[in-house]
Amino acid sequence: MAWLRLLRSHRVGTATFYRLMNEHAGDAEAALAALPQVAAAAGMSRYTPFSREQAEQELEAGYRAGARPLFIGAQDFPAALMDLTDAPPMLWAIGDSRLAERPTLAMVGARNASSLGRRAAASLARGLGDAGFVIVSGLARGIDGVVHKSALETGTIAVVAGGVDVIYPRENAELTAQIAERGMILSEMPPGMRPQARHFPRRNRIVSGLASAVIVVEAAARSGSLITARDALDQGRDVLAMPGHPLDARAAGCNMLIRDGATLIRGVEDVLEATGPLGSPLPRQSSHRSARSPIRKPAGKVSPPRTEPAQPTIGSSPGSIRTRILSLLGPAPIAEDQLLRDLSLPNQVVAGELLELEMEGQVERQPGGLLALSA
Numbered sequence: 001m002a003w004l005r006l007l008r009s010h011r012v013g014t015a016t017f018y019r020l021m022n023e024h025a026g027d028a029e030a031a032l033a034a035l036p037q038v039a040a041a042a043g044m045s046r047y048t049p050f051s052r053e054q055a056e057q058e059l060e061a062g063y064r065a066g067a068r069p070l071f072i073g074a075q076d077f078p079a080a081l082m083d084l085t086d087a088p089p090m091l092w093a094i095g096d097s098r099l100a101e102r103p104t105l106a107m108v109g110a111r112n113a114s115s116l117g118r119r120a121a122a123s124l125a126r127g128l129g130d131a132g133f134v135i136v137s138g139l140a141r142g143i144d145g146v147v148h149k150s151a152l153e154t155g156t157i158a159v160v161a162g163g164v165d166v167i168y169p170r171e172n173a174e175l176t177a178q179i180a181e182r183g184m185i186l187s188e189m190p191p192g193m194r195p196q197a198r199h200f201p202r203r204n205r206i207v208s209g210l211a212s213a214v215i216v217v218e219a220a221a222r223s224g225s226l227i228t229a230r231d232a233l234d235q236g237r238d239v240l241a242m243p244g245h246p247l248d249a250r251a252a253g254c255n256m257l258i259r260d261g262a263t264l265i266r267g268v269e270d271v272l273e274a275t276g277p278l279g280s281p282l283p284r285q286s287s288h289r290s291a292r293s294p295i296r297k298p299a300g301k302v303s304p305p306r307t308e309p310a311q312p313t314i315g316s317s318p319g320s321i322r323t324r325i326l327s328l329l330g331p332a333p334i335a336e337d338q339l340l341r342d343l344s345l346p347n348q349v350v351a352g353e354l355l356e357l358e359m360e361g362q363v364e365r366q367p368g369g370l371l372a373l374s375a
Contacts, residue, residue, distance in 0.1 A: 001055055002028035003071060007089050008050040008058070008190070009035060011042075014086050061191040065165035066180070067092045078186075080104065081209045084235060088188035088206065092164045095184035099155050104134045105275070106211035106232070108204075108225040109143025110218040110250045115328040115342045117143065117218035117250065120242060122150040124217065127268035129154025136210045138203060138228075139176065139185075141169055143217050148183070149175055156183040157210060161203040162195035163187055204228040205235070213238035213275050215265065219253030226253050229262070240265045240274055247331040247375065321345065321353050326373070329363060333370035 006028050007017050012035070020038070024030040032049055039047035062069065070077045070091045078100035081087045105128055109121060125135050125147035135151035137144040139158040148156045158179050160168070164187045167173045179185055186206065189199060204227050208214050214232040216239070219225035229239045241262040244251020258264045263274045321343070328334075328342050336354075343350055354371070357363040364374045 001052060002032050003090065004055045004058065004069070005050045005052065006032045006035070008055065010047070010050075011039070011044070014089065017089050058190050061165070062092050065094065065163075065191050067094045067164045067191060069093075070097065078210055080211070081206065084205070084209050086205065087209070090188065091206075092187050092189075092191060093184060094164050094180045095182075097184060099134050099157055099184050100210060102134045102155065103132060104136050104157070104211045105271070106136045106207050106214040106228070107143065107147040108137055108207065108214065108216055108219070108228050110220065110223065110225070111140055111142035111144075112250065112327050113142040113146070113218050114248065114250055114330040114332075115334050115338055116330065116332055117244070118146050118342070119338075121146045121217040124215070124242075124268060124271070125150035126154075128271060129156075131268060131272060136207055138200075138207050138224075139168075139172060139179070140224075141171070143225075145172055145175060147217075148179060152178055152182055158183065158185045159203055159206045159210070160185060160187045160195070161189070161199040163189050163191040163193040165191045166194055168195050200224055201227050205231045208232035208237055209235055211237060213240055213271075215271065216241045216254050216257060216262070218242070218244060218250045219257075220249055221252040221256060223253050226257070229257055238263065238274065240271060242266070245330060245332040250330065321349065322357065325350070325353060325357065326362065329371060329373045331373055331375065333366050333372040336369050336371050339371060 006012060006020065009032075012020070020031040020035070021028065024034065035049050036047045059069070070093050072082065072087055072089050076097045077091070078097075080100065107121065107125060110117060113121070121143045129135060129151040134155035134157060135147050136157040136159065137147050139145065139148060139160050148158055156179060158176070160166070162168055164185050167176050176185070188202070188206065201224070204224060208228050208231040211232075214229055214237055216225050216229055232239050239257060239262040241254040241257040242265055243258055244254055246255065263270075265271050265274065324343060325339070328339060340347060340350055354363060358365060361374050364372050366372060
């Protein structure tokens with residue numbers, strides 16, 4: 001209880017939490033008692049720490065969602081995160097925490113992924129899963145969702161930016177339920193917390209921290225995937241990237257990573273060659289940030305996850321079909337049959353939109369039934 005109250009108190013981030021714990025020999029009660037005095041010295045008057053009632057409410061909300069708290073230093077806390085200087089002191093988890101004990105690779109990429117990128121990511125995730133790796137990603141649109149779905153049978157971990165009971169984005173509701181049942185969902189945010197822009201970079205450090213290497217599949221020159229890659233380098237993890245067409249903006253980030261020294265990978269064999277044979281789980285390190293016993297989960301009814309407000313999605317109107325077609329195509333040609341499968345729409349509907357896009361010069365039809373964006 002004292003750990004949670006200290007961690008959630010106003011202006012207490014991860015670094016401040018560890019500093020206070022170190023100054024009080026790991027005694028969270030003492031650190032919590034000293035907090036008002038520390039705040040006063042920093043010019044904050046009438047400072048009140050996170051109350052016991054608020055902490056109890058968070059714990060109850062987590063338990064109702066079927067989640068449990070994992071405290072750093074406890075047996076069920078992911079060992080791979082123990083060596084991070086900014087490791088989360090506490091995580092909320094839903095699902096099988098034993099997955100974090102297995103060899104793990106992170107896969108991230110573009111939210112507006114191309115058809116080629118989606119297929120490459122799906123094939124890679126399945127192959128690496130069959131090779132014995134657990135796949136970790138951020139449960140976002142695009143590549144994240146593809147790799148989670150492809151690795152459901154072999155093991156996947158989703159690290160989310162909001163609370164573990166908040167579904168985001170909405171179209172991943174079914175996938176989120178499947179991961180909760182067959183994989184694991186992690187978050188350092190309180191249950192019920194809606195994801196905000198500032199939460200995603202912090203989420204990314206956990207994605208990379210859980211893995212021995214980060215694989216980037218399609219990423220723009222300025223994207224969250226590159227933040228994850230930088231986190232991986234800072235954490236001493238390997239960075240691998242799949243190259244893309246030089247004229248496709250969605251591949252610019254991957255191509256930049258390769259130019260700057262990331263390992264170029266084309267498929268499962270390249271990843272296995274770069275990472276080496278599967279090793280044993282990372283050894284649990286001794287740490288001064290030891291925890292008391294985790295709070296025991298009380299019996300109670302599990303309520304369904306909270307759902308985020310609906311986000312604008314692409315429907316079946318002509319304008320939105322055109323948007324979907326253009327988002328799936330890139331400079332590298334793909335088969336029209338594959339495009340039709342990706343869209344899951346009647347052939348005659350897609351054919352009319354394709355014809356208009358060709359006449360407008362936005363889409364180019366190439367020999368062999370191939371389609372690509374016009375140069």
